[in-house]
Amino acid sequence: MMMLLPRQRLIAALAEVGLPPAGACRHSQAMLPLFVTDELSGRIVDRLYPDLANHLDRCPACRQEYADLSWWLAEAFKVAHEP
Amino acid sequence: MSSPLLNHPQCLAIVAQWLLAHDWQLANPEQLTNHFWQTPMPLKAIQDGIWQGYGVILHNYCCDPAGANYQRAWHELSQWLQKQLYKLPGTPKDHEEIAQESLINLQTRLTKEPLTHPRTLWAFAFQTARNQAIDLNRRRTTAKRGSEEEMPADEPDAEESWLEQKTLDNSPHQIEQAAGEAISRQQLLTFFERLLPTRLQYQVAVMHFLDNLEPAEIAPLLGKKAHEIRLVKARIVETLRNLPPESKRDLLAILGNDDDVAS
DSSP states (O other): OOOOHHHHHHHHHHHHOOOOOOTTHHHHHHHHHHHHHHHTTTTOOOSSHHHHHHHHHHOHHHHHHHHHHHHHHHHHHHOOOOO | OOOOOOOOHHHHHHHHHHHHHOOOOOOOOHHOOOHHHHOOHHHHHHHHHHEEEEEEHHHHHTTTTTSHHHHHHHHHHHHHHHHHTTTTSSSSSHHHHHHHHHHHHHHHHHHOOOOEEEGGGGHHHHHHHHHHHOOOOHHHHHHHHTTOOOOOOOOOOOHHHHSOOOOOOHHHHHHHHHHOOOHHHHHHHHHHHOOOOOOHHHHHHHHIIISOOOHHHHHHHOOOOOOHHHHHHHHHHHHHHTHHHHHHHHHHHHOOOHHGOOO
């Protein structure tokens, strides 16, 4: 997926409504461990996994799971903040 | 200001401390450091290297029932998972039950098929435990209702909430037209200021939508974690999608700098 320009991002945010594709949630959940692991180690996951990043903006259930896993993993390893 | 870079002996000392603190015995500091060391690196990169590197080692032993370290590997994973579960609400009995069922599921899964990305072992274990906690809660709810009837399976798809979402009033053609026009940053700043209820949301909106930064890039600038920024961003997107038609027209007009867009 190409990187969106700033105004395209806003327009996409307004335009992307409707059902996620069938199986999108299952696919997202299978990818979540990789997504949260890489994100916690500072990788730019929005560019590595743009479809999942986009899905998380749109799907409350997957977003909740993402939030739980991210919080849990960060707590477990208490990763230092970069200044 | 960037973090100081630590050299190899400093890295070894940190790794040794970490292994001791977690009672991780399946690698010595040199072995584990070899998994990620390349050049002098900041503390955070070393910490990430440790837990991900050890995750790989643990994963590989857990997938090898014939190996000498198999039992020890599962013991370490079990100890670690139980320790983490106690951070969650619930009784010790609940935690024990979730831990046991999670470990059985993990063992079944890893024996059948190793993870594609072994460094994700910890997150995968959390996900399994989370699913077990949801299952346990569902079973209890069912029992409380005194019904033998199975509750619906936990379908993660949030179609209901999607169905409730309003569709955009403007046609794709109009959106494209809006995209083709020049953007007015000042107008958008004013719009965000009016629309978004907190300073943090405003800052994230500006950095993400106008400055083209991703959550992982915004987080250090605001002293937050990347996942916290992502959740703020999701709230902003939700706010944008649920704008009243009038505000949505205003925003599209700003984006297109074209009054016709709103018509």
